[in-house]
Amino acid sequence: MAIRNKTVLSVTLLAFLVFPLVSWAQEKADDAEKDADQKEEKKESVVDNEVELGLYYLSDDSFRYGKYSGLTDEGVYALVDFKLEKRPAWNSGDLTRWRFQGWRAGLNSRRFVFDFSQQGKQRFRFDYRQIPNNRFSNGLTPYMGLGGDELRMPVGWEIAEGSNNTRGFINLNDYLRPYEIKTDRKSITLDYDLKISESWDMAIGFRHENRDGVRNTFGIIGSNMTSTRSAELIAPVNWQTDNLNLMFNYSNGRARFGIGMYASFFNNDDTALQFQNAFGKVGNWEKGVAYPDGFGQMALEPENSYVQFKAYGGFVFNARTRLTADLSWGTMKQDDAFLPYTINPALRVREDLPRLDADAKIDTLFFSTRLTSRLTKRLNLVVNYRYDDRDNKTPREAYRYIGGDSEDQKPTAESRINLPYSYTRHTADALLNWSVARGFSLKGGVEWNDYSRDYAEVEDSNEWAWLAGARLASWENLSASLDYRHSDRDVDEYIGNLPFQESYLPGVLPEDAFQNHPLQRKYNLTDRERDEWRFRLDWFPTREFNIGVTGSNWTDDYDEGYFGLNEAEAYSWSVDFGYRPAEKVFLSFFYTHENWDASQSNRQIFSFDPDTILREDRNWFADSEDEVDTFNFHAGVENLGAQENFTFGFDYTYSYVESVINVTGGDFIETAPLPALKNKLRTWVVYGQMDINERSAVTLRAESGKLTVDDFALDHVTQDTMTNILSLGQPTQDYDLWLISASWKYLF
Amino acid sequence: MIRARLVLLAFLFFTFSGAMVMAAEEAAEAEAEYSRGSRMCLACHGEGRKQDAHEILLSRMAVTADSRTPMSDENHGCESCHGPSKAHTKRASDGSRPAPAITFGPDEPAELKNGQCLACHDNGSRFHWMGSMHDIQQTACVDCHDLHVENDPVLAVESQPEVCYTCHAEQRAQFMRQSRHPVQAASEATSHIGLMTCTDCHKPHGSAGEASLVQNTINETCYECHAEKRGPFVFEHQPVREDCSTCHQSHGSNYAPLLNGRGPWLCQQCHNAWNHPSMAYSGTGIPPQGASPQVLASQCLNCHNQVHGSNHPSGPGLTR
Structure with missing residues (x-):
C-alpha cells in the first residue's frame, strides 16, 4: 500500500x-507575440494586499469551545489573517492573477489558499487546512501507554479478592489521570486546470490528509452478556488519506464528453490495539484471561483503496433537447493481514484461520443518464435514470472465532460466516414543469426506486412516488412555492432470520431459529408510506424590507403490528426578516423551530421459548421527541461619524434543544422516566471597527458564549458507575466564557 | 434550354441578393440595438451611483484580454449579458427610461436569466445543470452569484455558507446544533470560518448522483474525508455499507456523532434480538436507580464499538 x-x-x-x-x-x-499589440493600452496590474494582526483573549479554559476553533486554553492567541493579491487591471491585456489568503494563521484551525491563474488558460490552487477536533478532556483512565497501540494497567493495580467487576478496583482513584481525546486533521490539496485547446481541458486534483491524535473506543473481554467486561480505551489515530482526481474534458458545440479517474488510498500506521484486562476472573473465563495475565486485542481501521474510472458524455440535440450520461466503475479493496483469533496464548486454538486476510473487494458500477427537453415553449421535461451496483466479492469463510479473548475456540458448529453485502439499485424519475403564465408554474412527476440486496431480510424493495408543486415568482414583490411528495415503499417477503441463518454453517441451526424477534422490521427494509411537503413565501415590499417564511414536514408510516420504528414525523418552520431602516443601518432576524417525533415498539425476549416470544405483556414502547429552537438577531451600522469611519454591530444567537424519550411497557416491563436531554447555546457578539485612514483600521470584538448540556448518559457517571464497564467517566462539557479580540488591519 | 438557364440564373441572383439584403438589414437592426458599450453604461452606473456596477471591472468577467469575457473587444460589454439595450440609454417620450433588455431582476423568469449565463458557461461544472435540483426549483444563477463585485461571495470560502442559508433554512438551523460538521453557522461567532463549506460535499450545479453530491453516492461522498470507514471489512454492518444516512444526519444533530437518535433506542429500531437487545431501557438504567451499560456512556457502543465494520476474525459481533 x-x-x-x-x-x-x-x-x-x-x-x-x-x-x-x-x-x-x-x-x-x-x-x-501579443505584447507588441497590447503595449499601447497596457495598464498596471492591481496589487491588493490586506493584513490583519492582533490578539485573541480567551477568558476560560474550554476544550469544547476549541472543538474546531483551536481556542481551547485560557490566554492570549495571535490573530493573523491576510490576503495578498495581484490581479490584472481589466483592460491591461494581462491574464495573470494570484491570491494568497490565510485565515486564523495563529491558531491550529488555520487555512491557507494560494490561487494562481492565467485566465482562460490554466489555474493552480493550493489549499492547506488544519481542523482540530476536540472530543473531550475530562475523562480519566488508569491505563498506561496512552497514545500507543499497547495499553497496560499501572503497576500496583489491585483487585479485591474474588471480585470480577468495577467494584473490586481497590485503588482505581489513585491511578486515574486525564487525557485529551482529540484529533488534528491536516490536509493539502493541489488542483491544476489546464485548457489544452479550444475544446480540450484537463483537471488534476490531489489531496493528502494526515489525521493524528487519539479517539476513545471500548475493548471487551468475554463472550456473552454475563461474562463480558469492557473498558473504555484510548486508541491511536495515525491515519493518512491520499485522493487523486484526473479528468480530461472535451466541449465543442453540441458535444461534451470526458474521461478520467479517481483513486483513494487510506493508510493506518496502527493495525491493532492491545490492552491488558483490568478485571478479575469471571466465572466462565479460561485461566490466563483475567488480570494480570489476560490481554485483549481489537482490530483498528484497515488500510484500503478505491480506484474508479469515470466517463461522461452529453449531446445537445437542439436548443430544446439534451441528453447526458455518466459512467463510473471501480474497485474497493482491503487486504490487511488478519490478527490472530486471540492474543491470549492460554486459550486453545484448534483450527487456524481459513485465510490470512479478508481479500475484501467490492466492484462498483454506476451509470446515470438524464434527458432534458423543452417540449413546448411552456413545457419542460426532465427524465433521470440511475443504476448503482455494489458487487461485494469478499470471499465467504467460516471463522471459528474466540469470544472476546476469554475462551477456547468455539466448536466448528458455532463458526460464523461473513456476509459480504451487495446491492443493486435502480432509480428513475420523470418531471414535467409547466409555465402556466409568466412567473407562475406547476410541476408534477413520478419517481421509482428499486433495491435488490443479498444477505438481507428483504431481497427486493420497490418504491414509487409522485410529486406536485406550484411556484409563483415575483408577483407584486411576492414569491411563493409549495411542493408535495408522496412515496410508497413495498418490499418482498421479509425473512427476519435470513442473515442470521446465512451467517452459520448450513444445517447447524434449526430452520426457525432467529435472532431478532420474528415480528421485528428494520425501518430501512420494510414497507413505508411517506408524505412530504414544503412551502416558501418571500415578500419584498420595498428594497429595504423583506420577510420570508419557510416550512416543511415529513411523515413516515410503517406497517402496524410489527416491532421496530412504527412512525416518524418531522416538521420545521422558519421566519426570516431583513430591514434597512436607513442607508447605513441594517437589521436581520431569523427563527427556526424544528420538531422530530419517533415511535417504536419492541418485545422483551430472553430465548427461543415460544411462550416468551408471544407474550404481549412484554411489549414496550419508546416515544422520542426533539424540540429545537434556533434564533439569531443581527444589527449593524456602517460608515458612521463625520468622517464616516465607524462601523459597529451586534449579533445574538440562541439555540435550545430538548429531547424527551418516554419508555412505557406492559405489566412485565418495569420503567422509570428519563430526564430530558438538553442543549442550550447562547452567543452574543459586539464588534466595532474604526478606519484610521484609507489604509488602516482597528477592530475590537467581544464574544460571549455559554453552553449548557444535560445528558443522563454522561452526567453523574464516573469510571466505575457501571459494574461491568470501566469507562472514562467524562461529564458533559459546558462553558461560559468570553473571547475578546483586538486587531489592526492594514491595506497595502 | 437557354431560357431555362436564364430563369435559373435570375432565380439564383434574386435569391442571393435577397438574402444579402435581409442579412444586412438584420445586422443593421441588431447593431442598432446595442449601445456604445460599457463605458457608457458606467457613466450612470459608476461608483457612488444608486445602482452602481463599477466593481465588475475588478472581476474576471471584465478582463479584456480574455476573448471570452463580456468586456473583450469581441463582445458587447455589459450588453453581452443584459442584451441589446440602446433604448435604455435614452428617455422615452413620457420621460421614463426603458429597462435594459434583461435586468436579471426577480420578475424575469429564471430560464431567461440563466440562458444568458449558460450561453458561455454551459460546460465544466455546469454539465449537470440542466435538470438538476436547483434548475428544477427555477433557481437563477444570479440568485447565488453576484457578478458585479470583485469576489463573488458564493465562491469565497468565508461567505459561501451564508449564501446557501438564504434558501436552506433547515440546514442553517442544523449547523447550530451541538454535533455538526464545522461549517460556519449563520452568526457572527468566531470559529469555523472556512474550515468546511457546502461545496466540500455538494455540487450546486448538479451532479450525476443524488442530492447534488460530489460523488455518485452518499457513502462515496462521506468516504472522501472518512476513508477509514470504507473497508470493505470482513464483518460488515448492512446499513452502513448501503447508506450512512440510515443512522447519521450529515448537517447537524442533537446526538453526537451526528446520529439520527440516541442509543440504545436508535439501535433498537432495527435490533430486537433475544436478551439485552430486546430489553426496555428507561430511567431505571441511570443513576441513582441503576447503571445500565446500554443507556450510559456510549450505550450499545460500549461493547459493539466496531459498528462500521470489523476486520477481526473474531469480530462477528462488531465488538473487536
Whole structure:
C-alpha cells in the first residue's frame, strides 16, 4: 500500500510540476507575440494586499469551545489573517492573477489558499487546512501507554479478592489521570486546470490528509452478556488519506464528453490495539484471561483503496433537447493481514484461520443518464435514470472465532460466516414543469426506486412516488412555492432470520431459529408510506424590507403490528426578516423551530421459548421527541461619524434543544422516566471597527458564549458507575466564557 | 434550354441578393440595438451611483484580454449579458427610461436569466445543470452569484455558507446544533470560518448522483474525508455499507456523532434480538436507580464499538 501511495504521490507531484511549466513556457512564447499589440493600452496590474494582526483573549479554559476553533486554553492567541493579491487591471491585456489568503494563521484551525491563474488558460490552487477536533478532556483512565497501540494497567493495580467487576478496583482513584481525546486533521490539496485547446481541458486534483491524535473506543473481554467486561480505551489515530482526481474534458458545440479517474488510498500506521484486562476472573473465563495475565486485542481501521474510472458524455440535440450520461466503475479493496483469533496464548486454538486476510473487494458500477427537453415553449421535461451496483466479492469463510479473548475456540458448529453485502439499485424519475403564465408554474412527476440486496431480510424493495408543486415568482414583490411528495415503499417477503441463518454453517441451526424477534422490521427494509411537503413565501415590499417564511414536514408510516420504528414525523418552520431602516443601518432576524417525533415498539425476549416470544405483556414502547429552537438577531451600522469611519454591530444567537424519550411497557416491563436531554447555546457578539485612514483600521470584538448540556448518559457517571464497564467517566462539557479580540488591519 | 438557364440564373441572383439584403438589414437592426458599450453604461452606473456596477471591472468577467469575457473587444460589454439595450440609454417620450433588455431582476423568469449565463458557461461544472435540483426549483444563477463585485461571495470560502442559508433554512438551523460538521453557522461567532463549506460535499450545479453530491453516492461522498470507514471489512454492518444516512444526519444533530437518535433506542429500531437487545431501557438504567451499560456512556457502543465494520476474525459481533 505504501509503495502504491508513493508512486501516486510521485506521479502527481511530477504532473503538478511539469504541466504548469510546459504550459507557462508556451504561454511566454505566445505572450511575446501579443505584447507588441497590447503595449499601447497596457495598464498596471492591481496589487491588493490586506493584513490583519492582533490578539485573541480567551477568558476560560474550554476544550469544547476549541472543538474546531483551536481556542481551547485560557490566554492570549495571535490573530493573523491576510490576503495578498495581484490581479490584472481589466483592460491591461494581462491574464495573470494570484491570491494568497490565510485565515486564523495563529491558531491550529488555520487555512491557507494560494490561487494562481492565467485566465482562460490554466489555474493552480493550493489549499492547506488544519481542523482540530476536540472530543473531550475530562475523562480519566488508569491505563498506561496512552497514545500507543499497547495499553497496560499501572503497576500496583489491585483487585479485591474474588471480585470480577468495577467494584473490586481497590485503588482505581489513585491511578486515574486525564487525557485529551482529540484529533488534528491536516490536509493539502493541489488542483491544476489546464485548457489544452479550444475544446480540450484537463483537471488534476490531489489531496493528502494526515489525521493524528487519539479517539476513545471500548475493548471487551468475554463472550456473552454475563461474562463480558469492557473498558473504555484510548486508541491511536495515525491515519493518512491520499485522493487523486484526473479528468480530461472535451466541449465543442453540441458535444461534451470526458474521461478520467479517481483513486483513494487510506493508510493506518496502527493495525491493532492491545490492552491488558483490568478485571478479575469471571466465572466462565479460561485461566490466563483475567488480570494480570489476560490481554485483549481489537482490530483498528484497515488500510484500503478505491480506484474508479469515470466517463461522461452529453449531446445537445437542439436548443430544446439534451441528453447526458455518466459512467463510473471501480474497485474497493482491503487486504490487511488478519490478527490472530486471540492474543491470549492460554486459550486453545484448534483450527487456524481459513485465510490470512479478508481479500475484501467490492466492484462498483454506476451509470446515470438524464434527458432534458423543452417540449413546448411552456413545457419542460426532465427524465433521470440511475443504476448503482455494489458487487461485494469478499470471499465467504467460516471463522471459528474466540469470544472476546476469554475462551477456547468455539466448536466448528458455532463458526460464523461473513456476509459480504451487495446491492443493486435502480432509480428513475420523470418531471414535467409547466409555465402556466409568466412567473407562475406547476410541476408534477413520478419517481421509482428499486433495491435488490443479498444477505438481507428483504431481497427486493420497490418504491414509487409522485410529486406536485406550484411556484409563483415575483408577483407584486411576492414569491411563493409549495411542493408535495408522496412515496410508497413495498418490499418482498421479509425473512427476519435470513442473515442470521446465512451467517452459520448450513444445517447447524434449526430452520426457525432467529435472532431478532420474528415480528421485528428494520425501518430501512420494510414497507413505508411517506408524505412530504414544503412551502416558501418571500415578500419584498420595498428594497429595504423583506420577510420570508419557510416550512416543511415529513411523515413516515410503517406497517402496524410489527416491532421496530412504527412512525416518524418531522416538521420545521422558519421566519426570516431583513430591514434597512436607513442607508447605513441594517437589521436581520431569523427563527427556526424544528420538531422530530419517533415511535417504536419492541418485545422483551430472553430465548427461543415460544411462550416468551408471544407474550404481549412484554411489549414496550419508546416515544422520542426533539424540540429545537434556533434564533439569531443581527444589527449593524456602517460608515458612521463625520468622517464616516465607524462601523459597529451586534449579533445574538440562541439555540435550545430538548429531547424527551418516554419508555412505557406492559405489566412485565418495569420503567422509570428519563430526564430530558438538553442543549442550550447562547452567543452574543459586539464588534466595532474604526478606519484610521484609507489604509488602516482597528477592530475590537467581544464574544460571549455559554453552553449548557444535560445528558443522563454522561452526567453523574464516573469510571466505575457501571459494574461491568470501566469507562472514562467524562461529564458533559459546558462553558461560559468570553473571547475578546483586538486587531489592526492594514491595506497595502 | 437557354431560357431555362436564364430563369435559373435570375432565380439564383434574386435569391442571393435577397438574402444579402435581409442579412444586412438584420445586422443593421441588431447593431442598432446595442449601445456604445460599457463605458457608457458606467457613466450612470459608476461608483457612488444608486445602482452602481463599477466593481465588475475588478472581476474576471471584465478582463479584456480574455476573448471570452463580456468586456473583450469581441463582445458587447455589459450588453453581452443584459442584451441589446440602446433604448435604455435614452428617455422615452413620457420621460421614463426603458429597462435594459434583461435586468436579471426577480420578475424575469429564471430560464431567461440563466440562458444568458449558460450561453458561455454551459460546460465544466455546469454539465449537470440542466435538470438538476436547483434548475428544477427555477433557481437563477444570479440568485447565488453576484457578478458585479470583485469576489463573488458564493465562491469565497468565508461567505459561501451564508449564501446557501438564504434558501436552506433547515440546514442553517442544523449547523447550530451541538454535533455538526464545522461549517460556519449563520452568526457572527468566531470559529469555523472556512474550515468546511457546502461545496466540500455538494455540487450546486448538479451532479450525476443524488442530492447534488460530489460523488455518485452518499457513502462515496462521506468516504472522501472518512476513508477509514470504507473497508470493505470482513464483518460488515448492512446499513452502513448501503447508506450512512440510515443512522447519521450529515448537517447537524442533537446526538453526537451526528446520529439520527440516541442509543440504545436508535439501535433498537432495527435490533430486537433475544436478551439485552430486546430489553426496555428507561430511567431505571441511570443513576441513582441503576447503571445500565446500554443507556450510559456510549450505550450499545460500549461493547459493539466496531459498528462500521470489523476486520477481526473474531469480530462477528462488531465488538473487536
